[in-house]
Amino acid sequence: MTEAAYDELFVSWFRAVTPYINAFRGRTFVIAFGGKAVASESAKTLAYDVNLLVSLGIRLVLVHGARPQIEEELREKNLESKYHRGYRITDAKALECVLDAVGSVYLEIEALLSQGLPNTPMANSQIRVIGGNFITGQPIGVLDGVDMHYTGKVRKVDAEGIHAQLSLGNIVLLNCEGPSPTGEIFNLPMEEAAEAVAVAIGADKLVFLTDSPGVTSPSGGLIEEMTADGVADTIKAGGNWLSSDMRRCLPCVLRASRAGVGRVHLIGFEQDGSLLRELFTHDGIGTVVTRESLEHIREAKPDDIGALIALIAPLEAEGVLVHRPRELLEREIDHFSVIEHDGIIVGCAAFYPHSDDYAELACLAVSAEHREGGYGEQLMKRVERRAKKTGVKRLFVLTTRTEHWFVERGFKPASIDDLPARKRDMYNYQRRSKVLFKAL
Numbered sequence: 001m002t003e004a005a006y007d008e009l010f011v012s013w014f015r016a017v018t019p020y021i022n023a024f025r026g027r028t029f030v031i032a033f034g035g036k037a038v039a040s041e042s043a044k045t046l047a048y049d050v051n052l053l054v055s056l057g058i059r060l061v062l063v064h065g066a067r068p069q070i071e072e073e074l075r076e077k078n079l080e081s082k083y084h085r086g087y088r089i090t091d092a093k094a095l096e097c098v099l100d101a102v103g104s105v106y107l108e109i110e111a112l113l114s115q116g117l118p119n120t121p122m123a124n125s126q127i128r129v130i131g132g133n134f135i136t137g138q139p140i141g142v143l144d145g146v147d148m149h150y151t152g153k154v155r156k157v158d159a160e161g162i163h164a165q166l167s168l169g170n171i172v173l174l175n176c177e178g179p180s181p182t183g184e185i186f187n188l189p190m191e192e193a194a195e196a197v198a199v200a201i202g203a204d205k206l207v208f209l210t211d212s213p214g215v216t217s218p219s220g221g222l223i224e225e226m227t228a229d230g231v232a233d234t235i236k237a238g239g240n241w242l243s244s245d246m247r248r249c250l251p252c253v254l255r256a257s258r259a260g261v262g263r264v265h266l267i268g269f270e271q272d273g274s275l276l277r278e279l280f281t282h283d284g285i286g287t288v289v290t291r292e293s294l295e296h297i298r299e300a301k302p303d304d305i306g307a308l309i310a311l312i313a314p315l316e317a318e319g320v321l322v323h324r325p326r327e328l329l330e331r332e333i334d335h336f337s338v339i340e341h342d343g344i345i346v347g348c349a350a351f352y353p354h355s356d357d358y359a360e361l362a363c364l365a366v367s368a369e370h371r372e373g374g375y376g377e378q379l380m381k382r383v384e385r386r387a388k389k390t391g392v393k394r395l396f397v398l399t400t401r402t403e404h405w406f407v408e409r410g411f412k413p414a415s416i417d418d419l420p421a422r423k424r425d426m427y428n429y430q431r432r433s434k435v436l437f438k439a440l
Helices: 003-024 035-039 043-055 067-076 092-112 159-167 190-200 228-236 244-258 274-280 302-317 326-335 375-389 403-407 421-425
Strands: 028-033 059-064 135-139 152-157 171-174 177-179 185-187 205-210 225-227 263-268 287-290 295-299 336-341 344-353 358-366 394-399 412-414 434-439
Touching (some): 035 092, 092 177, 135 185, 190 244, 205 244, 228 287, 302 326, 302 344, 336 375, 344 375
Parallel strands (some): 028 205, 205 263, 358 394
Antiparallel strands (some): 177 185, 295 336, 336 344
């Protein structure tokens, strides 16, 4: 790649991420990762990416685990690692290993976030990392006759205290220990701690960095998007094909999503830049879980005009669409429907009634990178529903390039004489648009 081509690619990419930067500024993300991520080769670059998120004005809470480090401590002291129903049985001796391992990992993360060498992305950064007793724990107790000792669950999250630190621009770094009001310390599952924190503080995103690139199907293919109901179905099916990290995460993902966390992301920690690629590209790199589908069709609002102009301008330049000045869009915004994907407008269509019997489908446009997603058809059906509600019997469209697309969806060729009188008088003979009608 030539230097000029590289520069052009960089500029294009930088412009493409601008909507995400604007959308994420001031938002609160909880990022959870286990001890495997801290011990991996990608730990340093993960710290770089965390620094970048903070510099963009994102409020961050980090929740870390230390499972492999705890296992190492137990082996060094010749202690057996015991589990029941997925929870570590933490007796007094095991708790000592937990405290040593968690403390060591915490300090390691703190050191990674304190780098400032001139030749690194951390140069000139001033990240303040704050820990504290923001999570209160309580014992799980006895499960199926097995005493879990100091294995605990989250009792309470000091959401007010966390928000106070985030408002000061600090990163809040939490571990998987939960002191109780009686002064005892309990070993908490990292995934459950992250879930509880995200729900308590009303996080916009909860991100799990796991040993898997995301949720996979039984055949091994990556599932890029899931709803909470889809996650529930996977859990119900057993998920035996999933990694151990993923099986531990999914119940927490389901609860967090249904409790109001905006987006839950599951990505792999091993691939360099996976966090940035997931957050700042449309397709992402892992699995995103939402309570409902990411696609959302609605009627347009005045605030959408800038996005509409950006969407239709390339098609106007190609001559596919008739030019619509901003003033016209402002006057006619009520005629438009838009489709969003993950909060970004990717398509639009307009509905113009001409009489009790006729209406026009106009300005149907979908961004180039989303034209294989079926969004055009969804918008067409949206306009058809609007037409039916008003009692319109026939829908027509004028097109210069997409005649076959409409024919495949039930439109039939017609002549200019079939148009309503007002539209017929406005027909542009230089464009020579094809006329198509569809009975509703």
